[in-house]
Amino acid sequence: MEQRGDLIRQTFQPAKHSRVPLKMIPKMIMLLLLAIGGCARPSSTISPKAKNERALAPEAPVVDIGVLRSGGSASKIFKLKNQTDRACNVATLETSCPCTSLRLQETTVAPSGETYIRIDTDMVKEPEFLGNLSIDARGFDQSGVEVMRFQIIVLVVQPKRIDQLTPK
Numbered sequence: 320m321e322q323r324g325d326l327i328r329q330t331f332q333p334a335k336h337s338r339v340p341l342k343m344i345p346k347m348i349m350l351l352l353l354a355i356g357g358c359a360r361p362s363s364t365i366s367p368k369a370k371n372e373r374a375l376a377p378e379a380p381v382v383d384i385g386v387l388r389s390g391g392s393a394s395k396i397f398k399l400k401n402q403t404d405r406a407c408n409v410a411t412l413e414t415s416c417p418c419t420s421l422r423l424q425e426t427t428v429a430p431s432g433e434t435y436i437r438i439d440t441d442m443v444k445e446p447e448f449l450g451n452l453s454i455d456a457r458g459f460d461q462s463g464v465e466v467m468r469f470q471i472i473v474l475v476v477q478p479k480r481i482d483q484l485t486p487k
Contacts, residue, residue: 374407375399375428375458375467382438382456384473390446395438399467401428407466415455418442419471423458440473449475 378398387393401407407428412421424435438456442448451474458467 373465373467374401374403375409375434376402377436377467377469379469381470381472384438384440384471386474386476387440387442388478389449389475390442390478392439392441392443393473394440396435397438399423399428399434399436401430401432401434404430406430406432408460409458409466410461411459413457413459414471416452418445418452419454419456421456421458438471440471442475449477451475 376399378400382395382397384393384395409423409426409428412423414421419438419440422437422439424437428434440452440454452472454471454473456467456469456471457465460466
């Protein structure tokens with residue numbers, strides 16, 4: 320029985336690894352990245368610039384709602400322009416914060432056409448929140464392709480502080 324135990328110990332000995340010098344690790348990582356990058360194929364023939372553009376563009380990439388009292392609400396309406404030569408249909412709108420909702424005047428925008436979007440920010444459910452909010456707004460077509468994206472910023476302050484920020 321002792322022979323069997325020796326055989327098991329010999330069979331399951333931890334492997335002895337040779338150590339890679341630390342100065343070789345960046346070179347090995349670079350070779351690995353080159354090998355992976357060289358094998359990758361582009362997903363389509365669309366230029367990178369065209370991939371980053373969305374069909375509906377706001378007047379500005381950042382919409383500033385302004386200063387809002389804690390527990391209060393605010394709305395802002397602004398224009399979106401269809402930058403493509405085909406109609407754009409928005410099926411879904413979403414924001415990164417449940418305190419903000421979006422409503423389009425028209426869900427289908429003609430080629431080179433314009434529509435308006437309304438942003439409603441309501442802090443009633445978060446009356447204790449104070450500070451800066453940065454909210455992502457996105458729109459998708461029926462296929463789930465993102466056709467609109469912009470950022471919304473809001474400064475939420477205590478009610479007595481807003482009076483100090485307002486010129487008299």
